[in-house]
Amino acid sequence: ACSGPCAPGHVCREGAVNNTEAQCGGPHVVCPIGSGAAVAVDEGDESVGGAGPDTRTATVQCVPGSWCSGGVRRPCPAGRYGSAAGLSTAACSGVCADGYECAAGSVSANTLPCRAGSYCRGGVIVACPAGTYSSALGLSRFGQCTPCPAGTASATPGLNDVAKCVPCEAPEGSGSGTTTCFPGLVSVVADDAPPKVPGLSDGDTLTLTFTRPTNRPDVATTAAVRQ
Structure with missing residues (x-):
């Protein structure tokens, strides 16, 4: 009679003389106890268990906010979200909703309103352009940024407060929404x-x-x- 089953995370082929003859072989395969051959991990699943990626013993479904391929779990990229389990591509569930930003690993399209000083569209965070500002959250387009008042200017994009629009020094001045004061x-x-x-x-x-x-x-x- 044989001495016992192959150890978890290992493969014991016919004629093996110990229970750790060979490691399973990488995160894309798993070897539960008694394995005579490695088992491929399904797309959308993550391999777990064992002492490391070469000795995985089981699989679990990829958790929301992530995608799994080749047995490896990765967060959904910034600008996208993953609301379902078992996702298998970096596209995840889709792009973040307009007016919202999605950090890597987000599980919802509209959890975090776009930050002040920016607008968010198609999963991309864009700074309000120079000469404008926004103290409000959740902007979704360029036209919602507010021009700096006449008599002030700013060459810095992404301002989140009107106080950051720099007053022109008399006798110089400016119209609204300008990046520099005009000569006085x-x-x-x-x-x-x-x-x-x-x-x-x-x-x-x-x-x-x-x-x-x-x-x-x-x-x-x-x-x-x-x-």
């Missing part, structure tokens, strides 16, 4: 062309001085304009 006008000087007359007249040259270069290639910090 410091002075206007009129140089009368002969004959000299009080005030402005045809032929006068106005010299405009700004706080910094404008966005026009023909205007630096000063500009001369014929009246």
